[in-house]
Amino acid sequence: MDLTLKIWRQKNSSAKGKFETYKVNDVSPDSSFFEMLDTLNQQIIETGNDPVAFDHDCREGICGTCSLYINGRPHGPKRGITTCQLHMRSFKTGDTIVIEPWRAKPFPIVKDLLVDRSALDLIIQAGGYVSVNTGGIPDANSIPVQKQKADLAMDAASCIGCGACVAACANASAMLFVGAKVSQLALLPQGKVEAADRVEKMVAMMDMLGFGNCSNTYACEAECPKEVKVTNIARMNRWFIRSKVGAEKPEAATYD
Amino acid sequence: MSTLFKYSSITKKIIMGAFGLFLALFLLVHLTINLLLLSGDGGKMFSAASEFMTTNVLIKIFEYVLFGGFFIHILFGVIVTLKNWASRPVGYYTSNKSHTSFFSKYMFHTGVIIFIFLLLHFMHFFFIKTGWVQPPAGIEKHDFYGLAVALFTHKIYSLIYIAFFVFLGFHLNHSIQSGFQTLGLNHNKYNSAIKIVSLVYSVIVAGGFSLIPLYFMFIF
Numbered sequence: 224m225d226l227t228l229k230i231w232r233q234k235n236s237s238a239k240g241k242f243e244t245y246k247v248n249d250v251s252p253d254s255s256f257f258e259m260l261d262t263l264n265q266q267i268i269e270t271g272n273d274p275v276a277f278d279h280d281c282r283e284g285i286c287g288t289c290s291l292y293i294n295g296r297p298h299g300p301k302r303g304i305t306t307c308q309l310h311m312r313s314f315k316t317g318d319t320i321v322i323e324p325w326r327a328k329p330f331p332i333v334k335d336l337l338v339d340r341s342a343l344d345l346i347i348q349a350g351g352y353v354s355v356n357t358g359g360i361p362d363a364n365s366i367p368v369q370k371q372k373a374d375l376a377m378d379a380a381s382c383i384g385c386g387a388c389v390a391a392c393a394n395a396s397a398m399l400f401v402g403a404k405v406s407q408l409a410l411l412p413q414g415k416v417e418a419a420d421r422v423e424k425m426v427a428m429m430d431m432l433g434f435g436n437c438s439n440t441y442a443c444e445a446e447c448p449k450e451v452k453v454t455n456i457a458r459m460n461r462w463f464i465r466s467k468v469g470a471e472k473p474e475a476a477t478y479d
Numbered sequence: 480m481s482t483l484f485k486y487s488s489i490t491k492k493i494i495m496g497a498f499g500l501f502l503a504l505f506l507l508v509h510l511t512i513n514l515l516l517l518s519g520d521g522g523k524m525f526s527a528a529s530e531f532m533t534t535n536v537l538i539k540i541f542e543y544v545l546f547g548g549f550f551i552h553i554l555f556g557v558i559v560t561l562k563n564w565a566s567r568p569v570g571y572y573t574s575n576k577s578h579t580s581f582f583s584k585y586m587f588h589t590g591v592i593i594f595i596f597l598l599l600h601f602m603h604f605f606f607i608k609t610g611w612v613q614p615p616a617g618i619e620k621h622d623f624y625g626l627a628v629a630l631f632t633h634k635i636y637s638l639i640y641i642a643f644f645v646f647l648g649f650h651l652n653h654s655i656q657s658g659f660q661t662l663g664l665n666h667n668k669y670n671s672a673i674k675i676v677s678l679v680y681s682v683i684v685a686g687g688f689s690l691i692p693l694y695f696m697f698i699f
């Protein structure tokens with residue numbers, strides 16, 4: 224298949240970017256989107272120019288490194304997959320494909336299609352963990368967990384932190400991401416202890432970094448490659464309310 | 480003012496949502512009274528109800544609560560929206576093609592339209608009651624029935640009112656289920672029921688209010 228690509232090119236974070244148009248011919252419909260981009264980059268390199276920078280790592284939909292806003296949708300036109308799992312059979316010969324970096328104030332562009340998503344790591348660092356003392360490995364069945372809750376926690380934990388929710392959201396809100404991270408821990412007994420404290424800290428960090436406010440358009444759920452549900456946002460809101468009205472929060476340890 | 484911006488995102492959303500649900504509930508009370516206009520008794524029941532609504536002390540206190548509700552809902556709506564706009568300073572070239580609920584994307588826009596309508600509505604009724612606006616010739620300022628008849632027999636105003644109720648319906652359609660989600664009152668089992676309630680409620684309110692100008696245009 225023959226394609227026209229309209230790709231955002233930007234030298235570095237402070238440069239003014241613009242779209243460049245490229246042609247790639249004889250693309251196999253069975254090749255992946257990234258293989259197609261690799262072909263393009265080979266062409267560009269052969270002409271002595273700078274190849275298009277884009278993020279990717281595992282290329283099998285598990286690491287959350289790939290991004291790309293393809294024809295108006297994060298991770299392209301297919302539901303429930305990452306860009307690295309997208310294949311060229313989802314397009315037709317003669318198509319023009321517009322590829323943009325993810326746009327959000329907390330995701331500055333590093334180069335071309337590559338954005339810095341460390342804001343999501345900062346949110347995790349603010350509280351997305353369980354504080355435990357290290358020691359021997361506890362027995363797997365020492366704390367009983369309800370099956371439904373374990374399933375819900377697992378669903379929330381399937382978030383790979385790619386940021387598609389932010390990219391899709393009209394408000395560049397990270398609430399699906401934070402909702403998933405808050406939920407996966409709050410649903411389990413080990414994580415529940417710190418849930419109220421955690422939600423406050425993570426939400427405060429999310430706000431500070433400049434993410435927007437969810438207006439319940441649910442574009443995030445529609446675009447999440449792992450199909451994380453917006454019910455996680457409601458759960459985060461519930462925990463947030465509880466953190467404000469009386470939930471016990473762990474106090475800083477005192478040694479006296 | 481700047482402290483309002485400092486509230487956490489979820490706090491702002493909860494305040495906006497809770498007051499929004501309160502206002503939505505009030506619309507039902509307002510609609511019930513307005514529908515008395517259709518009773519065909521020359522406005523007896525409607526006048527009795529408006530007399531009660533304008534003289535009862537508790538209702539007078541409630542009036543302030545209501546204005547406060549409007550003020551806070553609008554204020555937080557604006558604050559949240561400004562922050563949202565600032566969160567994506569450089570937009571996309573291709574407009575978003577994600578599958579989303581249509582009305583949810585235009586809450587601010589429909590909100591602005593409703594606000595303009597609210598001002599118009601106050602010019603026609605509330606400001607006349609307070610004496611800030613002169614009533615139409617020959618109508619006494621407490622005669623709400625007379626005001627309603629004078630207004631709705633005017634075709635242009637009737638059409639404007641109906642158009643605004645359509646936008647109010649759009650706003651409500653998203654807002655009720657959205658309010659539940661924001662307040663965390665959400666469960667897989669009831670989510671579809673909440674969505675249906677949201678739709679039915681918006682149709683009842685927008686349709687119910689539209690009946691009144693329609694009645695005066697075609698039946699009265």
Ligand code: FES
Pocket residue numbers: 278279280281282283284285286287288289305306307308
């Ligand atoms: S590259 Fe790892 S998920 Fe796409």
